[in-house]
Amino acid sequence: MTEQQRYAVIRKFPGFELRRYEPCVIAEVQVRGQFESAGSAGFRPLVSYIGGRNASGQSIAMTAPVLQEGALTTDVHAVSFVMPAGSTIDTMPAPSESNITMRALDEEWVAAAKFSGRWTEAHVATELEALRERIVAADLTAMGPPRFARYDPPWTPWFMRRNEVLIPVAAPTDGSLA
Numbered sequence: 624m625t626e627q628q629r630y631a632v633i634r635k636f637p638g639f640e641l642r643r644y645e646p647c648v649i650a651e652v653q654v655r656g657q658f659e660s661a662g663s664a665g666f667r668p669l670v671s672y673i674g675g676r677n678a679s680g681q682s683i684a685m686t687a688p689v690l691q692e693g694a695l696t697t698d699v700h701a702v703s704f705v706m707p708a709g710s711t712i713d714t715m716p717a718p719s720e721s722n723i724t725m726r727a728l729d730e731e732w733v734a735a736a737k738f739s740g741r742w743t744e745a746h747v748a749t750e751l752e753a754l755r756e757r758i759v760a761a762d763l764t765a766m767g768p769p770r771f772a773r774y775d776p777p778w779t780p781w782f783m784r785r786n787e788v789l790i791p792v793a794a795p796t797d798g799s800l801a
Contacts, residue, residue: 625687627687628644628688629644629708630643630645636757637757638736639758640735641735641763641792643732645730646729647706647710647727648705648712648725648727649703649704649706649725650672650673650704650715650718650724651703651724651725651726652668652701652703652722652723653700653722654699655699656698656700657698658691658693658744659743661691661702662689662702665700665701665702665703666702669689669702669704670685670704671720672704673685673704676720677716678717680716683707683715685704686704686705686706686707687773689702689704690702690703690704690771690772690789691703691771691772691773692769695747695748703726711727712725712727732766732791733790733791733792734789734790735789736750737785737787738750738786738788740781740782740784740786742784742786747786747788751788754769755790758792763793765791766792766793767790769789770788771787772786772787772789774786774787
């Protein structure tokens with residue numbers, strides 16, 4: 624089974640989960656294009672990187688999800704792979720391609736809504752708007768741009784795909800959810 628980015632579900636709300644993600648390292652590429660094609664365009668150089676096209680020729684295990692960040696209406700998107708748990712910037716091989724960057728991410732609180740189906744801009748926009756409304760209703764504060772997560776390979780039937788809309792939120796300061 625493919626390793627997945629590590630998180631703890633802190634609380635379940637109607638229509639979403641509040642999660643605390645562990646620190647991790649990502650390999651990321653910036654791509655230009657429409658929302659629906661950006662994921663595929665970013666996937667190719669990243670899969671090449673984990674397949675051994677890097678400074679040490681080392682293969683890296685595939686993890687899930689593939690992340691995409693950027694407004695639906697923009698033409699610049701960041702597509703990233705989460706590196707296996709326990710990875711650090713220092714332990715990861717340097718990318719051979721100059722358009723791939725490595726970043727360490729700190730622990731993060733995130734509102735996450737799961738959905739299945741096709742990865743269309745309209746579908747994702749609907750899910751994103753619903754999550755934004757649920758965050759407000761739960762009295763949480765959004766803290767950054769949304770990310771979109773794909774867990775399944777492209778040959779998975781559309782009705783079985785696991786997708787998520789993720790929005791970083793402020794960690795509760797009163798200890799009520801910790």
